[in-house]
Structures are given as structure tokens and as C-alpha cells.
Amino acid sequence: MEHRPDGGPYMGMQWTPAVLHRQRHGLVQCLLCPFRCALKDGETGLCGVRRRSGDRLETATFASSVRHWDTVERKPLYHYRPGTPCLTLAAPGCTFACDYCINHRMSQYGRVDSVRWDAAPVDPRDVVGEAAGRRGCVAISYTEPSLAIELTAALAESGRPLGVDVVWKSNGFLTAEAVDLAARHVAAVNVDVKTLDEHDHRALTGARPGPVLDSLAGLRERGVWVEVSTPLIPGLTAGPGTLRPIARTLAALDPAIPWHLVRATPAHRRTGHAPTPVADLAAGVRIGHEEGLRHVYVERALGADGRATRCPRCRTAVVARDVWALDENALDDGRCPRCGTAVEGRW
Helix, strand or coil, X not given: CCECCCCCECCCCCCEECCCEEEECCEEEECCCCCCCEECCCCECCCCCEEEECCEEEECCCEECCXXXXXXXXXXXXXXXXXXXXXXXXXXXXXCCCCCCCCHHHHCCCCCCCCCCCCEEXXXXXXXXXXXXXXXXXXXXXXXXXXXXXXXXXXXXXXXXXXXXXXXXXXXXXXXXXXXXXXXXXXXXXXECCCXXXXXXXXXXXXXXXXXXXXXXXXXXXXCEEEXXXXXXXXXXXXXXXXXXXXXXXXXXXXXXXXXEEECCCCHHHXXXXXXXXXXXXXXXXXXXXXXXXXXXXXXXXXXXXXXXXXXXXXCEEEEECCCCEEEECCXXXXXXXXXXXXXXXX
């Protein structure tokens, strides 16, 4: 038997019933993402992990390529239960084909021939039990979690009586039907907003940007805590022409939305490119504040100050973070200890 690099055996794909589909003109149409693939019997969608079998749709994503502990700050989620440990899973597959993806060896299954299936089946009750033992949550990250909507629902239903939440790191490319379903089961999500430019977004991901903004707004309206990440890719998304429209759009939706500026590192098809200059990240922070956003973050390149949450009124640092973990939470029931102003979040 062949083995993965970590020593575990490769597991064959296991197909289980999927949700969010309908019969249409003799085809089975998937309703999970805006591609809305209409499939003949035996065909697999663009994602590579949802297929038609007879008159039903099946998913291969009741499985994960990883299972490890980190903290909620790494998702990144900075305003959601700071310091909470996360048992993180990742079912292979993605609805995007980003050429810079650092997780392409999992996310691009079904899109890149060299990426093989390396996931093992997941028992939701086992995962939730482990998370409950550490008073943690379950995160689905690294790949596209919406493709594991069935696993998400099972984890949330098992976790609810034990106080175990499910959180996502998502590209936000969901249909309205998927947003409705996800909002019932996901407590918090960090959504990638890569660019609002139609041409650049299609070139980068293979998809339109509009549904991402619709999903972001829809999840918030349904009570999910939402934060946003934007990768600053030199020569493509790192300049003010990309960042200012995003910041302005987010601020118009809610100036309290936390915005994470992500330093792009060479990976996948961009291995010859340089990382994002620190000056571009600093400029992005300024742009975010200029457009009215209260909380703009950079994980590492700007030091501890780039990770600190400040009171929107008196600017006191109320939450301090190490690179990948909580350092100190000085909030008093979600309020600034100095002036009493409420800081938006799920504390």
C-alpha cells in the first residue's frame, strides 16, 4: 500500500449523498456554487468532488486531508472567541483555481492532474468529542469548506449540545441556497475578497467576484460572524486600485468588519514571484482606515501592532496577539476597559 508523506495510507474516495441539487431538463443540477453544474449520470462537477449518480448528487467531502490543532487566530478570526483552540479539517477540492494557492496540493484536486486524493473519512462525533475535550471549535480551512457543507452540518449538529462551534475559511463563492444552509451551521467565517475587478478576479480564480460579496452580505444578515481577508499579490492586487474599492465596499456594508491584509508568498504557479513588500501592506492599512474601516490587520509583517485590536473610540489596545495565538484580552464583557466603548465581535 502506498503511503502519504506523513506516513498514513492513502484512502480511496468514498461518495455519500449530497444536498443542494435539483432535477432540470433530464440533468441533475448542483446548487452549491454559482457555477451550478448540470450533470449527466456519472459526471463530476468542476470542483471534482461532487458527482451525479443516477438521480442523485454525491459528495466525496465527508473526509479530510488534515486533522490538527491550532487557534482561531490562524483562520484568521480576530474578533471571534479569541484564543479558542481549533481542531482543523480540510476536505480536498475548491471552486476556485487560484494560481498562487499555497494549499494547491489539496485544494486543486480534480483540477490539476498531479494532485491526488489523500483524505481519510471523518467521524463527526469523534471530531466534536475531541474538540469538546479542549473547549474548542472545529474549523474547516485550507481548501474550500463550502464543498463540505454536508460534513459541516453533521459537525454542527453533533457539536451544538456540547457547545462546539464550526468555523470556516472560505472563498465565499456560494449560491443563495448555500448561504441559507451554511448560516444554520457555521458560527463564524473568514471570507476572501481578492479583488472587485471582474477581469482580474476571473484571471486569478476562474470565477466572478459578485457572488462573493453577495455571500458575505448574506451570511452577515443571517447572524454569522464575518471577517474578510485580501491577499496582496504584487502586480495584481497589492495596489490602491484594488484595495481602496474593497475597503470602501466593506465600510459601506459595516465599518466594523475586520479586514485582514495577507502577505502573498511565492507558491503554485507564482513560485518565481517576490513576496508582498512590507510598504504595500502598510499602505493597505492606511487605505482601510482612510475608507472608514475600524479594524485592519496584518498578521506578521507589521509586528505586534499590526495584530492588535484597538478601541474604535480611544484607540487603546484591548486585544494583543502573538503571531498565531492570543497574547492578552483586556476587554471587559466586550467593552474597552478605559472608556467603556463596545468593540464589535463575539467575545
